[in-house]
Amino acid sequence: xxKENIKLALFSMSANKMRTLLSLLGIMIGVASVVAIMTxxxxxxxxxxxxxxxxxxxxITVMPMGSARELQIFDETFGNTLMRDVSGIDSVLPSASMxxxxxxxxETIRSTVxxxxxxxxxxxxxxLQDGEFFNALDNINRRQVVVLGSSLAEDLFPAGSAVGQYxxxxxxxxxxxxxVGVLSERSETLGNSxxxxxxxxxxxxxxxxxxxxxxxxxxIMVSDDANAVTVADDVEASLFKMLxxxxxxxxxxxxxxxxxxxxIMSTFTLFLSCIAxxxxxxxxxxxxxIMLVSVVERTREIGIRKALGASxxxxxxxxxxxxxxxxxxxxxxxxxxxLTLSYFTADYAGWNISISYSAILFALAFSTLVxxxxxxxxxxxxxxxxxxxxLSYE
Amino acid sequence: xxENVISIMDLRKFYLVGDFVxxxxxxxxxxxxxxxxxxxxxxxxxxxxxxxxxxxxxxxxTSGLVSIDGEVINAMDEAELADxxxxxxxxxxxxxxxLPKLNALxxxxxxxxxxxxxxxxxxxxxxxxxxxxxxxxxxxxxxxxSELSGGQKQRVAIARALVNNPAILLADEPTGxxxxxxxxxxxxxxxxLNEEGRTIVFVTHDRTLGMKCRSQVYxxxxxxxxxxxxxxx
Ligand SMILES: Nc1ncnc2c1ncn2[C@@H]1O[C@H](COP(=O)(O)OP(=O)(O)O)[C@@H](O)[C@H]1O
Ligand SMILES: [Mg+2]
Numbered sequence: 202x203x204k205e206n207i208k209l210a211l212f213s214m215s216a217n218k219m220r221t222l223l224s225l226l227g228i229m230i231g232v233a234s235v236v237a238i239m240t241x242x243x244x245x246x247x248x249x250x251x252x253x254x255x256x257x258x259x260x261i262t263v264m265p266m267g268s269a270r271e272l273q274i275f276d277e278t279f280g281n282t283l284m285r286d287v288s289g290i291d292s293v294l295p296s297a298s299m300x301x302x303x304x305x306x307x308e309t310i311r312s313t314v315x316x317x318x319x320x321x322x323x324x325x326x327x328x329l330q331d332g333e334f335f336n337a338l339d340n341i342n343r344r345q346v347v348v349l350g351s352s353l354a355e356d357l358f359p360a361g362s363a364v365g366q367y368x369x370x371x372x373x374x375x376x377x378x379x380x381v382g383v384l385s386e387r388s389e390t391l392g393n394s395x396x397x398x399x400x401x402x403x404x405x406x407x408x409x410x411x412x413x414x415x416x417x418x419x420x421i422m423v424s425d426d427a428n429a430v431t432v433a434d435d436v437e438a439s440l441f442k443m444l445x446x447x448x449x450x451x452x453x454x455x456x457x458x459x460x461x462x463x464x465i466m467s468t469f470t471l472f473l474s475c476i477a478x479x480x481x482x483x484x485x486x487x488x489x490x491i492m493l494v495s496v497v498e499r500t501r502e503i504g505i506r507k508a509l510g511a512s513x514x515x516x517x518x519x520x521x522x523x524x525x526x527x528x529x530x531x532x533x534x535x536x537x538x539x540l541t542l543s544y545f546t547a548d549y550a551g552w553n554i555s556i557s558y559s560a561i562l563f564a565l566a567f568s569t570l571v572x573x574x575x576x577x578x579x580x581x582x583x584x585x586x587x588x589x590x591x592l593s594y595e
Numbered sequence: 596x597x598e599n600v601i602s603i604m605d606l607r608k609f610y611l612v613g614d615f616v617x618x619x620x621x622x623x624x625x626x627x628x629x630x631x632x633x634x635x636x637x638x639x640x641x642x643x644x645x646x647x648x649x650x651x652x653x654x655x656x657t658s659g660l661v662s663i664d665g666e667v668i669n670a671m672d673e674a675e676l677a678d679x680x681x682x683x684x685x686x687x688x689x690x691x692x693x694l695p696k697l698n699a700l701x702x703x704x705x706x707x708x709x710x711x712x713x714x715x716x717x718x719x720x721x722x723x724x725x726x727x728x729x730x731x732x733x734x735x736x737x738x739x740x741s742e743l744s745g746g747q748k749q750r751v752a753i754a755r756a757l758v759n760n761p762a763i764l765l766a767d768e769p770t771g772x773x774x775x776x777x778x779x780x781x782x783x784x785x786x787x788l789n790e791e792g793r794t795i796v797f798v799t800h801d802r803t804l805g806m807k808c809r810s811q812v813y814x815x816x817x818x819x820x821x822x823x824x825x826x827x828x
Binding site: 514 | 648653677680681682688695705706708710716755
């Protein structure tokens with residue numbers, strides 16, 4: 202029976218192709234926009250989060266903003282002070298940075314030199330393409346070793362491998378540093394470019410390059426069992442308490458940004474989905490309209506079917522199946538359009554497309570529901586037609 | 596098996612038209628035996644179609660008793676009436692009433708879709724094919740009604756009426772829309788079916804056709820005026 206009903210539905214759909222298509226427009230547009238919005242929202246969130254999480258979701262960066270004289274809390278004791286004040290912190294690593302000229306033979310390049318502890322690499326999820334990181338001993342002994350960012354290494358050593366070679370770093374006087382490692386290429390996180398920078402041990406920096414009066418930033422490693430968003434909030438509160446003004450520091454927390462972007466995206470998606478939902482509703486009314494017309498047009502058919510023994514329920518079933526078939530058909534077209542649209546938009550924006558299966562399922566379920574809801578009344582009307590009157594309907 | 600396929604007692608059907616009560620049927624008593632071939636005759640407006648609709652369970656009476664093949668239909672709801680219609684009655688209309696979008700085969704199969712007899716799709720198709728062959732349309736099964744002549748359409752309708760092996764065939768002026776030669780062919784098809792034992796109620800206002808049936812009932816103003824004997828009217 203269901204098979205016959207679907208066949209009948211397809212019959213009457215193909216008999217009035219143009220009309221079917223027009224009445225489907227609302228559903229199609231509605232479903233297409235729901236699918237596109239949810240898919241694009243998901244894709245955008247995913248790629249934003251991905252770029253935020255690249256530097257490590259458990260890492261918080263604190264940057265002092267001001268002179269060492271104003272900000273006396275940022276001395277050697279800052280790490281311990283912070284860890285005492287805020288729970289959930291594994292370590293606080295200061296780092297310093299400055300601009301300097303680097304040279305290898307004829308090549309001179311201006312770059313950022315960072316003085317960092319050896320665990321900095323781990324904390325920031327940095328990886329090597331060659332050589333190794335310097336270690337704690339290198340730091341204690343203030344060895345003149347350097348790890349190069351990938352493009353910096355290429356610029357300084359166009360001919361080939363940098364590891365094991367020496368470069369000069371200029372700061373009033375030239376000093377030779379042994380290249381011990383080269384970083385893998387890394388897409389840029391907000392503000393941080395690793396590819397063009399180089400890294401030397403913190404103590405080497407302090408002793409041989411420039412005396413560090415105040416670190417330029419702190420990398421805070423959050424414990425595995427702590428929530429990075431909460432820790433970031435606590436760090437901010439603690440800094441505010443110590444400094445009394447939020448102009449004196451910057452806290453950068455990927456976890457907080459991820460949470461914010463998720464929140465913004467889901468609000469945005471919800472809002473747009475509401476609009477799309479309205480167009481689905483309008484589409485449903487279009488379906489109801491076309492079904493009512495169809496019932497009137499097919500009064501005689503209904504009369505004949507009743508004379509042949511179709512019960513009211515059977516007739517209602519036939520028309521319900523028809524409206525559901527129409528709306529699911531519209532839904533499928535809408536999904537295809539929505540996905541195509543998302544594909545090109547995501548491609549244009551440079552996002553990886555994350556197909557939202559829940560959106561597709563939702564769209565299908567919703568079209569079925571629209572079919573049932575808006576087909577119900579017309580089907581009931583068809584079912585309650587009087588057989589004798591219907592048979593004599595011209 | 597019930598001997599009387601149709602028993603009607605004091606059947607009345609009134610319509611309210613404005614302030615008037617139209618007595619379409621006004622006290623009909625009638626029994627039709629299994630295997631009968633009865634003509635219901637009478638002038639236009641006498642209540643023939645209304646009586647057919649009652650027997651065919653398309654409508655329920657104002658008062659009186661109607662029993663079809665042992666089932667009293669008075670107290671039935673729409674779904675039960677539909678079921679009786681489907682199993683016990685085969686309709687043949689003046690205007691054929693085929694479903695225009697379906698081919699002959701699908702038209703004949705349609706009543707089988709509404710009966711809960713557990714037939715498979717294949718069995719339904721075979722049954723419909725058998726009946727189309729029986730009415731001489733073996734080579735027209737895939738034709739739609741618009742591609743068939745009037746006589747062929749009525750043959751499809753007869754095959755469809757037979758498909759559920761009903762207790763009665765109800766034909767309401769089945770030759771009314773056909774030329775006399777085609778009408779005669781259809782009439783002889785009915786006569787063959789009756790020879791095979793099929794019970795047929797045949798409504799007509801054509802006297803010569805009515806006389807070909809084995810018994811006649813004359814109605815006028817919703818009342819039976821005579822049975823089996825021809826009268827001038
Ligand atoms: N639905 C209806 N409403 C009002 N009057 C009706 C209706 N159906 C039939 N009638 C009346 O009942 C009478 C019998 O009609 P009908 O059975 O169609 O006659 P016949 O088939 O013998 O020509 C007629 O007077 C007709 O006008
Ligand atoms: Mg009539």
